[in-house]
Amino acid sequence: MPSLEEELFPSTPGKFKIDRGHTMNRQFHRCFASTSTMFLWALFLIALTASYLSFQSFVDSGSRYFSASWGGIQWEKQVRNSAQIHRSGGMSVLVTGAAGFVGTHVSLALKRRGDGVVGLDNFNNYYDPSLKKARKSLLNNHGIFVIDGDINDGRLLAKLFDVVAFTHVMHLAAQAGVRYAMENPNSYVHSNIAGLVTLLEACKSANPQPSIVWASSSSVYGLNEKVPFSESDRTDQPASLYAATKKAGEEITHTYNHIYGLSITGLRFFTVYGPWGRPDMAYFSFTRNILQGKPITVYRGKNRVDLARDFTYIDDIVKGCLGSLDTSGKSTGSGGKKRGAAPYRIFNLGNTSPVTVPALVGILERHLKMKAKKNVVEMPGNGDVPFTHANISLAQKTFGKQLRKGEGQLRQLVFWAPHIVRIRLYGSRWIRPKLWLDPIF
Numbered sequence: 129m130p131s132l133e134e135e136l137f138p139s140t141p142g143k144f145k146i147d148r149g150h151t152m153n154r155q156f157h158r159c160f161a162s163t164s165t166m167f168l169w170a171l172f173l174i175a176l177t178a179s180y181l182s183f184q185s186f187v188d189s190g191s192r193y194f195s196a197s198w199g200g201i202q203w204e205k206q207v208r209n210s211a212q213i214h215r216s217g218g219m220s221v222l223v224t225g226a227a228g229f230v231g232t233h234v235s236l237a238l239k240r241r242g243d244g245v246v247g248l249d250n251f252n253n254y255y256d257p258s259l260k261k262a263r264k265s266l267l268n269n270h271g272i273f274v275i276d277g278d279i280n281d282g283r284l285l286a287k288l289f290d291v292v293a294f295t296h297v298m299h300l301a302a303q304a305g306v307r308y309a310m311e312n313p314n315s316y317v318h319s320n321i322a323g324l325v326t327l328l329e330a331c332k333s334a335n336p337q338p339s340i341v342w343a344s345s346s347s348v349y350g351l352n353e354k355v356p357f358s359e360s361d362r363t364d365q366p367a368s369l370y371a372a373t374k375k376a377g378e379e380i381t382h383t384y385n386h387i388y389g390l391s392i393t394g395l396r397f398f399t400v401y402g403p404w405g406r407p408d409m410a411y412f413s414f415t416r417n418i419l420q421g422k423p424i425t426v427y428r429g430k431n432r433v434d435l436a437r438d439f440t441y442i443d444d445i446v447k448g449c450l451g452s453l454d455t456s457g458k459s460t461g462s463g464g465k466k467r468g469a470a471p472y473r474i475f476n477l478g479n480t481s482p483v484t485v486p487a488l489v490g491i492l493e494r495h496l497k498m499k500a501k502k503n504v505v506e507m508p509g510n511g512d513v514p515f516t517h518a519n520i521s522l523a524q525k526t527f528g529k530q531l532r533k534g535e536g537q538l539r540q541l542v543f544w545a546p547h548i549v550r551i552r553l554y555g556s557r558w559i560r561p562k563l564w565l566d567p568i569f
């Protein structure tokens with residue numbers, strides 16, 4: 129039989145060797161000594177655990193106290209009011225990324241036609257958050273409540289689905305920007321992968337499950353050379369981490385459709401522009417620099433070939449989003465279980481008419497009546513692709529009424545440029561947001 133000491137300190141060669149010649153007395157003494165040491169250690173550990181737990185609960189309640197910008201009766205009332213449907217056959221839509229460029233326009237369009245809209249946005253500082261706050265005020269003025277929260281916050285999402293039985297989720301929250309992915313790769317994983325999964329988990333568990341329409345990207349076509357880009361073309365050659373996370377999103381959403389019966393529609397947006405647009409995009413930053421007399425960098429492809437984009441006007445994107453919501457079909461699952469097949473769709477939303485970057489600069493110069501100080505450089509290996517060109521016949525066929533032939537696709541740059549010349553920066557603040565809405569058509 130091994131002694132107690134041997135049991136406590138199993139012998140390994142050269143370590144804790146027991147001298148078996150010791151008397152019982154000595155063994156008893158040592159046994160007693162080690163028991164009391166253990167007892168003291170146990171007491172110490174219990175005290176340590178207790179203080180850790182109470183500290184942890186203090187931190188938890190403290191962080192909840194300081195960070196919780198949601199919850200409570202008043203908050204729930206605001207959410208319910210905002211989600212209220214005001215037309216027959218309408219929908220209640222949770223719009224993620226509501227204070228973003230596309231999110232703002234889609235939320236307003238839904239609200240205008242009588243649908244219920246609740247916005248969610250984390251107001252991150254990828255670009256000037258005061259622009260996002262200005263968009264939020266605009267939405268508030270139209271009766272849309274925008275929650276300051278993150279799609280990675282599963283508890284918040286669960287609470288939202290508890291308060292409102294959303295029929296649809298318009299998922300637009302994402303880390304945008306192709307080139308920024310080299311600077312901050314993790315932000316793409318955080319929002320476009322982890323956040324997406326958290327959102328899908330909440331949708332899958334919701335009862336009833338909502339139908340989901342979400343923003344993929346033209347960038348998934350990557351180095352594809354077949355033009356125009358059709359939904360059936362290969363998308364396995366992403367040129368940037370941004371593109372890779374959007375492509376991953378398409379695969380992830382497919383899984384949730386397959387396993388849980390969620391109705392999913394992915395929209396591949398092609399370089400969207402318009403009022404309230406993103407300051408990090410070329411049309412915006414070029415305009416700002418030209419107005420301020422600063423140089424602009426114009427990238428050029430291999431063999432001095434100009435880069436080109438299928439720039440798409442925001443109204444056409446909004447039509448595509450609403451058309452997708454209207455035709456999404458229902459999710460079939462409940463209680464986290466699939467009850468039948470649900471739609472899984474992917475559409476291009478583009479203009480079908482690429483414009484080169486130098487042509488964009490030329491149009492801006494004409495409308496601004498100012499010459500750009502151009503610095504033409506070879507496109508660095510930063511994730512850019514040489515061109516994009518959408519085939520949107522699938523969207524046109526499917527959305528029928530929403531995208532009548534010729535309506536959704538053919539806005540030429542010359543028509544939208546006056547929008548851009550209205551861009552004015554007052555210091556670093558967006559104090560005249562109304563300017564962003566001036567109608568010109």
Ligand SMILES: O=C(O)[C@H]1O[C@H](OP(=O)(O)OP(=O)(O)OC[C@H]2O[C@@H](n3ccc(=O)[nH]c3=O)[C@H](O)[C@@H]2O)[C@H](O)[C@@H](O)[C@H]1O
Pocket residue numbers: 304305306344345346347397398399400408409410411425426427428435436437485512
């Ligand atoms: O369709 C998409 O999926 C993506 O569209 C948009 O990406 P892009 O098409 O890259 O738009 P944008 O930055 O306006 O650059 C336009 C052109 O200007 C060139 N460009 C750009 C900057 C510069 O300093 N110089 C320059 O020549 C540049 O090389 C490019 O040729 C969204 O930002 C992105 O979030 C995603 O939604």
